[in-house]
Amino acid sequence: KGKNSLVTLSSRGSAVDLHYWIGKDSSQDEQGAAAVYVTQLDAALGGSPVQHREVQGHESETFQSYFRHGIIYKKGGVASGFKHVETNMYNIKRLLHVKGKKHVSATEVALSWDSFNKGDVFLLDLGKVLIQWNGPSCSIGLALARSIRDSERGGRAQIGIIDNERDSPDLMQIMRMVLGERRGELRDAVPDTKADELQKANVRLYHVYEKDNDLVVQEIATRPLTQDLLQHEDCYILDQGGFKIYVWRGKASSPEEKKAAFTRAVGFIQAKGYPSSTNVEVINDGAESAMFKQLFQRWTEKNETQGLGKVYTTGKIAKVEQVKFDTTQLHARPELAAEQRMVDDASGEIEVWRIEDLEMQPVNPKMYGQFYGGDCYLVLYTYLRSGRPHYVLYMWQGRHASVDEITACALNAIELDRKYGDEAVQVRVTMGKEPRHFLAIFKGKLVIYEGGTSRAQQSGPEPAIRLFQVRGTDEVNTKATEVPARASSLNSNDVFLLSTSQVCYLWCGKGCSGDEREMAKMVADIISRRDKHTILEGQEPAEFWEALGGKAPYASEKRFQEQITHYQPRLFECSNQTGRFIMTEVVGFCQEDLDEDDVMLLDTWEEIFLWAIASAKEYLKTHPAGRDLATPIILVKQGYEPLNFTGWFNAWDPYKWSMTGKEKFLSPLFPQDSTLQENSYRDILFPVSEFALSFFPIHVVVNPVLTAGFGEIRQQLTVTLKIC
Template sequence: MAFFSKDIDPALQGAGAKAGLEIWCVENLLLVPVPKTSHGKFYSGSAYLVLHTILVKSGPPQHDIHYWLGNHANEVDSTLVSDKALELDAALGSCTVQYKEVEGQETEKFLSYFKPCIIPLEGVYSSQPGKSNGETYRISLLTCKGDHAVHVKEVPFSRSSLNHNDVFVLDTASKVFLFSGCNSTIQERAKALEVVHYIKENKHGGNCEVAAIEDGKLVGDPDVGEFWSLFGGYAPIPRETPLAVQQQPDTTPVKLFWITYQKKLVQVATSSLNRDTLEKDKCYLLDCDTEVFVWLGRVTSVTERKTSISAAEDFLREQGRSNGTHLTFITEGLETPMFRSYFSSWPQTVETKLYDEGREKVAAMFKQHGYDVKELPQDDCEPYINCRGTLKVWQVNGNELSLVPVSEQTKLFSGDCYIVQYSYPGDERDENLFYAWLGCGSVMDDRVDAISNMSALVDSTKGDAVMAQVTEGKEPAQLFLIFQTLIILKGGISTRYKTFIAENGFADETYDEEKTALFRIQGTNPNNMQAIQVDLVSSSLNSSYCYILQNGTSVFTWIGNLTSTKDHDLLDRMLELINPTWQPISVREGSEPDSFWSLLGGKTEYPKEKKMKKFIEDPHLFICVLTEGKQKILYLCFYSLKG
């Protein structure tokens, strides 16, 4: 879920919405998109930003951000593309992993995007058509290493560059040679052959010869003679002399540093690390010698993150680390398995459910009788439609429909009615789904107009659309998945609601940031979470939920005893969405201060048992037939309907 704003670089607007690769390059201090036809071509004098997006069937999109620095890229461009990577991460909801890529030392993840390889080009990138970008054809000698992802590196065009252990590609104007060292592996030779075909198709337009040269085989082959003539004639490649004593590399202890606001690194732990050391309002650097991670706490600001990245760059420079040192930036909650492996204890994200309390005894009894016991999933089932489409929301206001701005369309008032149009890609064309959402406090005239206007909107769309009428509190899971984040507020802003309240002398409960309000937080994951404003009384609490109690600028978060870490994570995320400036006071059930209860009008009894899901009867399907002006309803079936 992206949180784009007007402050983001225009070149990044809409990034991450589609699966696959998106690439930008710094040109004249501006970020410019690189067309797909140029993906995989990287110029040594430029700096690039690469976004890789995976759209999964259920759950949020997965994003990886890489910024690639050519060996001849200037410092200004390198710093700019680093800042743009952080800007893009913030726009995507701070849910990406960022990698620094240096020419010749790229990670395997980065290389896997470009099949079969990337071959850096001399010069700088230019988006202007017709310019050569500094690229001129010349003979080059390349070495290919790697069994899975191929690292292609240009080496000096000299006989001394050849050896018996690697595979080389010699690219000339009319022929491409593949030289395989006698000690190279079959996998390396196969990957190098893919590189040869890539060069033939992309640099020679498919019009060149290909020759394979075997190390040590001289049988008068004309290709072999031509190959060695380019090096001034044949001469044997010297054998590498093994070292008398094989030195074991020194193992450097892992170190964890806290990055201060002044870009200073303060060592906080070494070797034996614990997850509890990492605080969510700080940034840390984990030094693993050839691998360096920067861990960014979830509540840190963009400024603090930029400072941390700059401090990490300075650290590597001062330490004199080689370009082969990989630098990875990780946001809290998105830690990679490699990062977690350096910690002696890391809390499990999967909670044990089946064997809680006395259920383990029941399960054991069934297993003794030969039954395989498995736990039923508690999360929502997979959505039946694509939940990454386009959402439009209209509010019913008198006889008119008002299109709700995108920034406000996840907020619904229970005193109003809304029409929701959701368009998503189908098998052959875009599909449309319409909901008429009727707030439980809405007036009848607004409800009638909502249904009527929904029918009119459906008629204006091409093709068949699906319509549904939804009452507040009885929303289907599909609606929550479409909204992803939904905030339902008390009161209303429509003209009819305000008139109804005034004529009947009722108090207007419409939400106001300056007044006291209580929200129940619910949902299953960050793409399916809701904040529901409930009555401002202690009986609205339930041990199965987390709550936000707002009193102007003072905010409490209440954590029920039956809630899980997943619920706590949703609470934190919802706080950031409602108002990121809030600094809440966290309260656990049973340890509430008197000021908490006074805001709710005093302490009373509230539900303390796990709330059970209501049994939902299978829907029934009917067909309506008009006969002689009378409507007959024929009962067809009672099978469960999906979709």
């Protein structure tokens, strides 16, 4: 607690992170000296590291992720002569106050009942015995106790758990021996002061500079932020609702400005009246962290394709190489399934229902793949994996469907899921935001009509003239979407189908490829039975323009091939127990972080995976980058995870959750042996000369009730720990 530390960690490929940690009892001089050292080390590494200012008890989730078994705050500092706990030393008596679940930290507190409260975990460390006392309203976790046992006691200490004091009389007797009798009631749980997601979403960008020896703070923009606001010649501060402060240093800014980054951040925190424990991250132009990038609506790396382009004059189209996706690699490479957002190769079976009068009505198989914006549909996809059926249930919501229909769609999805043993992966699909696998199961024949309905009794006649934009190069990624039938809807990069009462035109923009033209021809047979006339951009007959209401400017700027955005996936634990929506990020996550008692959310940017729909919607709504609320939300159930979910986790074990509840609880506590498996009790022996007399009065040690059954020669104390 009394000193500063510096942790240097290499991550994100060749990038380096420098963490500057401040103990709560450290002096201003010590903090200043550490900051100077960080600046020097940053300069020695070429100015590329991302710098983090960490304060005891308020560390960033990135910093906490380095210590997967938890952080223990030790009293004193170097000058205090504090002696750290050594491995295999058992002459120990301390009480640790444990906070957190995914990110555990422990502070040594006074060895007294006065240190306890109802909401947290307390760990009584007696050398050979570790007793974990769980408060009535706490989140139970064993990671820290296991870590102390394995790293400091050579795996030889025993762990006892107190969930209910009445059920653990032996352990409570030990605690009373050490702490004395408890007087009065325990204190209530201390409220969590963690920032909620609404607070984190309040991002503001400031230009910070010095003028006449004064610090000038000028607000530039609020959420959603765009990358072009950052100029290479300047330095900026991004304030994430007082939760965290980012300092961005432009590559062309002066050396003096770069050196003053930390100082300016601290000055900004003081000027805003934020707590001194506020996290600070200093980042460099071109070496931004994933956390920083995701605060912007879109972040483009150098030489990365730019997306859809803008409206300019004609004649600017360039050929772009089209790269086909090999679906045969999906099962062999789960990470590819995740990256491509594909469950399988889309060769399974499908059933489609339309919501009509709030009930499910089967859709004629001849109409599979045709979706109307005035309807809602349920699409059940069945495929085999390891010889057993798996299910994906898509809930497609039309843009013009009523609220009642959307609600009925969700309710019917629940009933359909139950019919298949609650094993289906549920995916909410908003019109126009169809995920890749959804496109693939219709084999390139997906047609989306702007309005109307596929019901037998339609509300009105179909339009005589319809225009469809066709995008896609193969059966995996193609769909045709109806757009307003006017010239301004055209785009030189794509193929369009103009359906009239006499003819169907295939309009081929200068930037489209041969594969795109072939896919458009296949879709054209679904949209219209009229004769097909293929026309090239610039060679349109007068009748074509007449059908569109005359010529008009349209998009013709070069558009690169659309690629899946490579944002770093992020895993969160979700909670609203305190009345606020709070998310804890799990940095550098793996399968072990998926606690079956938690609500977890995996954000891969284009898709949201979770175990509770409401949390996903709240996450999108409060995201600092102003995320699209139509992003597909996928409900994943434990034990039935699809490949496009498991592929984001390194070395996924499909049998991880096959153990029984008792095995899962006991296996981390003790080595597997027949005695433990057959009995839920284990006797722990403590030699009187080495252990017992250090903590227990002599009249307790010689108590016949405790020592019955053991000879005087060995003089050992027996304590029975109940492990349940």
